[in-house]
Amino acid sequence: MLLLAGCARDDREARRRAAGANAVLADYLRVADAGAGGRSFAACAACHTVRQQAPDAGGPNLYGVMGKTVTGASARFAYTAALQSVGGVWTPARMDRWLRSPAAFAPGTRMAFAGIADPLERADVIAFLSSQGPTR
Template identity: 60%
Template sequence: MLLLAGCGDGDRAARLKAAGPNPSLDALMRVADADAGARTFGQCLACHTIGKGELDRAGPNLHGIMGKPVAGGSDRFGYTGALKTVGGVWNRPTMDRWLTSPQRFAPGTRMTFAGLSDPLARADVIAYLEREGRE
């Protein structure tokens, strides 16, 4: 559940303050804003779709990705060996590591996205992925 979900980046400072000093991922998720995450996710739309049943692009469709196996979200997409060796499932900590730096998460991945250095922006994107993945 999202706390303090606001309408834009105008509440960023308040959300960061509410998360506390040196906030953990859990603290950031408590103040995450899925709408802000949707805006950040806009840059992902060049390669990914997120709507239920939409086709893969250069990257897999991300509808319902949370809880699915890493390198297993789409049966149609050809994942790299680098990503296949990671194992596990997409959960908040795993997605946070991926969004921080796909290349560090899975060296050799084809994902060219450099990553999001802002922890609150990553939490927002994760909140968006969770919201959009509900059936």
């Protein structure tokens, strides 16, 4: 379960310390900040919308993406064969892998995004995406 902390913008190092010295995804999700994730998502907004019934852009609308099938965020979007072959649903762990490196997660994907190296920033984006849509 994600704890969506109401953290200030300048608390990244405090949250990193709270996650622990040998933090894993669950630790980062525990201290994740959906607001910080929303600010990071602003870069994604060039291609993705995240509002209910918003149109697709260069990528699918991501409203309610968490818990949906990997190619199920938008029924209108033409997903690549690379992404279709991945199968499964978007869990925090899978979204973390995708956000780290889309090309490694789904070799052959058309998504021109290098990824997010910082695990805390990825957790923040996952917290943001989890807050955008119906609770599952």
